[in-house]
Amino acid sequence: MSATILLAISGLVANDKNSKRFSNGHYFQTSDVATAIAAGLVLVRITTASWSSMVAWRCVYILLEKDRLDLRQLNTIISWKIYPTDLFGRSRKPKRTSISTSQGRSVFRIWASIVLVLMWPATLGAPLLTSAVNWDPHYEYTPLTNLNPHSGNYSSTEAWRLFQTSSTDRRNTVVQAVSNVGRMTMNTNGLHLDSCRHVVSFQGLEAGAKVENDVFPCIETGDIKWSSLPSDIEKKLHYTHILSLINTEMFVYGQIGAVALFDLGQLESALKFRASSQQCGERLNTSSWTAIFNEFKDLWDEAEISKQENVTCGELGNLLNPAVFKGKKHVILFTSEYDGSKCGPVEANFGELPAGAIPFNFKQDQGSPCFIAGEIDIVAGVMKSAQGTAINTMVADVKRRDNLDEDPWVNEALVLLPDVMNMLGLINMTTTIERWRHTDNYVKSVIQYAYSATWDALDQKFNPNDHQVSILTPIPIVVASVRPERVYAWLAINLLFTISGVLQWLLQQKCDRPVVVDTAAVAITTDASQLLTKESKGKELGWRSMSYVTKPDAFDDGGARIGLQLEHHKETGWFALKESSN
DSSP: OHHHIIIIITTOEEOOGGGGGOOSOOOBOHHHHHHHHHHHHHHHHHHHHHHHHHHHHHHHHHHHHHSOEEHHHHHHHHHHSOOOSOTTSOOSSTTSOOOSOTTSOOHHHHHHHHHHHHHHHHHHOHHHHHTSEEEEEEEEEOSOEEEOTTTTOOOOHHHHHHHHHOHHHHHHHHHHHHHHHHHHHTTOOOOOTTEEEEEOSSOOOOTTOEEEEEEEEEEEEEEEEEEOOOHHHHHHTTSGGGGOSSSOOTTTTOOTTOEEEEOHHHHHHTGGGOOOSSSTTOOOOSSTHHHHHHHOHHHHHHHTTTOGGGSOHHHHHSOOOOBOEEEEEEEEEEEEEBOSSSBOOTHHHHSSOOTTOOOEESSOOTTOEEEEEEEEEEEEEEEEEEEEEESSSSEEEEEOOSSOBOBTTHHHHHHHHHHHHHHGGGGTGGGSSOOTTOHHHHHHHHHHHHHHHHHHHHHHHHOOOOOOEEEEOEEEEEEEEEOHHHHHHHHHHHHHHHHHHHHHHHHHTTSSSOOOSSHHHHHHHSBOHHHHTOHHHHHHHOGGGOSSOOHHHHBOTTSOBOEEEEEEETTTTEEEEEEEOO
């Protein structure tokens, strides 16, 4: 039985009626296992009860032959399976005569006591086995369901070209990214910095479902080195439009905690793809960028917008090459407002001023935003063929691995991050992440959410890949775990029962009478004529009509213990009961 529990029950899967959703076999119920263990224990209890009664009677016959018993001792051995008298022969009342031998104790009495004691633990060990099996919650998964996340939504040259030339189309993508952030944070736990979060392109996931063979956007953020911005970058950032690809003033929503991650070099080199006119390749002349380019001629030259041959319709329609970004980015954090003479204390909103950070302000207007800035190392890419776990109906998480994969939308997502992070103030995103005395982790978390959501928006809009995503739906089950120490303890105390039988057999070898098999029948047919023919004692003790043992039945009026012995008639081989007062 112990082997069955350790080998067969350990790891057994049980479930409720949900198991009908499976077609590949039967699942046990927990009640089935509990019933099986209980039934096994009942069989063990029946066996031990029968055997212990037999051993108790055999001990009685051995003691009657080799020692002596009074009626109370006999009744206690048969009823309770214990020997009630002191092993060393001293009676309960010192004035009474000892039953022990002249040496003060009986070896047979000691052996019989040990045999009876070793049987006791087996009668009390059942709770050890019933409590040895625990049922731990677990999940089983349905067979694979294959889905195409981008069915009917493939990229086209015209769609990509429209995104490049239309700020309205880019704004729609930014809005979609902000919406994705809302999905990522709704009814979910916070995103760990070593994990990746992905908004899938289909609905109906169950919490805990496995999403296999999908692509997860991942970004690894290093330490932030807070300092003042280089003078050339700070000069350009006076025109915060320079960070926006949708012609929106940065930090216009006035939300303390707003973050922007940017690389002016990358933004400037991307300007050739950002014509505001509907006609491909037409020189910028009406957008809000014009003032910036007139002020900073180096931007104009770097963007090469004035060179019509570098801004062709064919170039605008080309999809981007897959890439992984590894490098430094600048980050600025909206920390407080300008009070007319200086920036407000950062500590009032963040509990700390990060080491090295120097607050600054662009406009010196009352209530205008103040910032701190720094550099951060990032690695941005994707994880392909990853297996994630659904955390709500549309979002899955996966543990980030060290080496990320290339993807066409990595750099494009980074270019859009300033606009996406700017709009996060609209959904109060900056108040849902812990930032008090955790400024660095807060900034990293905002970057992580914004990058993942932006990549998802681009992927859902343009991804031309036709890969199959596998969904494994979880079904709650319970799995048996066995506590082996309890099983071994139960086995040990039952082995004591076996040892008691061996000791009883060894004790039996020292007796003249053979092993008594039918103990109850032998008790009834044993010759008791010597007791019943003694009228004086028979009338006094009432042995002929006894129904229970009383004190006078065990002791005579003089206080002497009235004992019983088996007398062996060697001529006939019979054993007869006789009275013994010595």
